[in-house]
Amino acid sequence: MLEAKYAALKAGFGGEQQLDKVFENYTFSMKYRVLHDLSLRSSTHFQIDTLFITPSYAVIFEVKNIAGELKVVKNPPQLIRKLDNGEVKGFNSPITQLQSNCELLQDWFHSKNVSLPIYGAIVLAYSKQRIELFDTKTPFLFPNAVPTYIRSLPIETPLLDDVAFTGVAHELVASHREFIPNPICLTYPEIKNKIITGVACPSCGFLGMQKYMKGWRCAACDRTSIDAHKQAIRDWFLLYGGKMMNKDCREFLHIERQSATRILQSMNLRTEGANRNRTYSLFK
Numbered sequence: 001m002l003e004a005k006y007a008a009l010k011a012g013f014g015g016e017q018q019l020d021k022v023f024e025n026y027t028f029s030m031k032y033r034v035l036h037d038l039s040l041r042s043s044t045h046f047q048i049d050t051l052f053i054t055p056s057y058a059v060i061f062e063v064k065n066i067a068g069e070l071k072v073v074k075n076p077p078q079l080i081r082k083l084d085n086g087e088v089k090g091f092n093s094p095i096t097q098l099q100s101n102c103e104l105l106q107d108w109f110h111s112k113n114v115s116l117p118i119y120g121a122i123v124l125a126y127s128k129q130r131i132e133l134f135d136t137k138t139p140f141l142f143p144n145a146v147p148t149y150i151r152s153l154p155i156e157t158p159l160l161d162d163v164a165f166t167g168v169a170h171e172l173v174a175s176h177r178e179f180i181p182n183p184i185c186l187t188y189p190e191i192k193n194k195i196i197t198g199v200a201c202p203s204c205g206f207l208g209m210q211k212y213m214k215g216w217r218c219a220a221c222d223r224t225s226i227d228a229h230k231q232a233i234r235d236w237f238l239l240y241g242g243k244m245m246n247k248d249c250r251e252f253l254h255i256e257r258q259s260a261t262r263i264l265q266s267m268n269l270r271t272e273g274a275n276r277n278r279t280y281s282l283f284k
């Protein structure tokens with residue numbers, strides 16, 4: 001189940017790279033900025049795959065790369081995917097997702113006193129994608145049609161002057177927050193007792209590196225690492241979430257109390273409580 005989810009995320013990332021390539025190869029005559037993987041908050045958290053912003057308008061590009069035959073239906077709004085083996089699965093409609101992102105970005109602009117029309121388009125990463133649509137105003141494009149789509153948008157007199165435009169672009173970048181997903185054990189409680197613990201070897205992936213004076217040694221490939229614990233601590237928070245205690249660190253990294261204390265204090269974590277009750281958490 002997790003592997004399938006990972007494969008879907010990786011496919012999504014590969015799809016976004018197809019659109020990135022288009023923006024690397026084209027230039028446009030107006031002033032513009034292209035921002036990738038923007039993670040913002042207005043009334044709620046939202047993520048934009050690609051934002052194309054000019055002094056006259058902004059365009060949200062939502063990139064989709066889903067294997068199989070797709071059908072987008074109107075009521076209820078849904079994306080239905082049929083695999084070659086006959087398996088059928090429903091997803092949220094990309095149209096609804098795009099509309100919601102347009103509204104959330106509009107709210108975000110509003111909170112910064114920016115007034116710009118926002119357009120949205122769905123980009124299907126690969127032109128071999130088979131898709132069936134209902135009659136919708138939302139454009140569905142393959143990456144190579146994106147420049148033409150942009151050129152077709154009406155260019156009004158710029159609504160932002162140079163200073164305001166640069167300001168908005170900076171503010172968008174500055175407001176970006178790395179998205180920390182819900183801990184995996186919260187989403188899938190049934191895996192909690194099945195997690196294999198130990199520090200992973202950065203060279204070969206073996207779990208359970210041994211602590212020695214200056215760092216970590218791998219029993220599988222015999223390589224060493226000074227800071228393999230950093231990824232292990234990060235993994236713990238992504239897996240379990242919440243607050244880490246010295247005992248959690250000891251059990252997860254297979255180390256003694258003093259080493260755990262030293263490691264936790266070196267990690268720039270938020271601490272609460274004292275002595276044995278001390279907890280550590282990620283800054284958000």
Ligand SMILES: [Zn+2]
Pocket residue numbers: 201202203204205206218219220221222223
């Ligand atoms: Zn190794």
